[in-house]
Amino acid sequence: MESAVKSGALLSLEDLHPSSPFFADGSSLRVIGKLQEYSSETALAIIVDGSAKLKVNTNHLRDLSFRAGSIYQFIGELHIHQPENEAILQARVGRNVDGIDLNLYHQSLQLVRQFQAERTGNRMAQ
Amino acid sequence: MEKERLKSLTAVHVKLLAFDLLALTRTPHTFSRRGLFLSRAETLGTVTSRDHKPGRFLKFAVDDGTGCVPCILWLNHLTSPHFAPRRAADQDGLLMAAGVAASQSSEVRIGAVVRVRGRITSYRGSVQITVANVVVERDPNAEILHWLDCLRLARKVYDRRSISCP
Numbered sequence: 366m367e368s369a370v371k372s373g374a375l376l377s378l379e380d381l382h383p384s385s386p387f388f389a390d391g392s393s394l395r396v397i398g399k400l401q402e403y404s405s406e407t408a409l410a411i412i413v414d415g416s417a418k419l420k421v422n423t424n425h426l427r428d429l430s431f432r433a434g435s436i437y438q439f440i441g442e443l444h445i446h447q448p449e450n451e452a453i454l455q456a457r458v459g460r461n462v463d464g465i466d467l468n469l470y471h472q473s474l475q476l477v478r479q480f481q482a483e484r485t486g487n488r489m490a491q
Numbered sequence: 492m493e494k495e496r497l498k499s500l501t502a503v504h505v506k507l508l509a510f511d512l513l514a515l516t517r518t519p520h521t522f523s524r525r526g527l528f529l530s531r532a533e534t535l536g537t538v539t540s541r542d543h544k545p546g547r548f549l550k551f552a553v554d555d556g557t558g559c560v561p562c563i564l565w566l567n568h569l570t571s572p573h574f575a576p577r578r579a580a581d582q583d584g585l586l587m588a589a590g591v592a593a594s595q596s597s598e599v600r601i602g603a604v605v606r607v608r609g610r611i612t613s614y615r616g617s618v619q620i621t622v623a624n625v626v627v628e629r630d631p632n633a634e635i636l637h638w639l640d641c642l643r644l645a646r647k648v649y650d651r652r653s654i655s656c657p
Binding site: 373440458459464466476481 | 510556
């Protein structure tokens with residue numbers, strides 16, 4: 366079990382761009398954003414955070430109900446689809462986090478990544 | 492007042508981020524972080540895997556965004572030889588402990604955010620937590636507050652090689 370489950374690296378959607386080291390096929394990520402669209406036919410969700418958006422495949426999440434305008438957190442693996450270079454997160458875990466303080470979340474996320482980078486020397490964490 | 496210098500925090504549950512907890516050094520009888528001896532820990536994060544063997548154990552992983560902490564909740568109070576002396580001395584207490592553990596195990600579901608406290612142990616060379624108690628956190632800000640607690644404690648308390656006590 367220990368080696369099978371990868372931790373989802375904390376990431377703001379705005380930091381997920383093609384030049385980011387996290388923008389790679391198979392990257393395990395944890396993202397958060399407001400649900401803009403959801404299709405029950407395809408199980409595809411689009412979450413947004415500021416000007417950034419991400420498509421999330423939720424077909425493995427059976428017990429989660431989706432409501433546009435609510436805030437969701439997902440952990441999963443990123444898949445880069447060619448030739449469009451489109452990133453889609455294949456979510457393995459998701460939850461509604463309505464009520465979260467997003468400003469505090471983003472500030473704290475930066476502090477955690479900074480601390481982790483200091484201690485591990487891993488620049489990916491920054 | 493003269494201050495006593497301690498090099499151990501074994502009596503408390505230390506709050507460590509997963510990457511920090513998983514990097515602890517094993518010593519013969521306990522674990523250490525930068526020379527500070529530790530034996531109990533608290534972690535908080537999302538349950539990302541679950542392996543349940545009824546009447547034996549529940550293994551699960553807690554992902555806090557910096558790593559996955561393997562946790563084991565024993566459910567074998569009524570059958571394991573480990574609990575035999577306690578079965579003889581305090582059967583009612585042990586039955587109650589078994590009931591609490593079974594009830595807690597049903598709360599641990601994939602996707603739930605849980606706060607876990609327990610002993611730091613190792614299995615096949617990797618650090619894990621042997622669960623004393625686990626509760627589901629419903630406050631969406633609980634993880635953030637845990638991160639900030641971990642950062643503050645690491646910098647202000649655990650990073651010091653010895654702790655000053657009045």
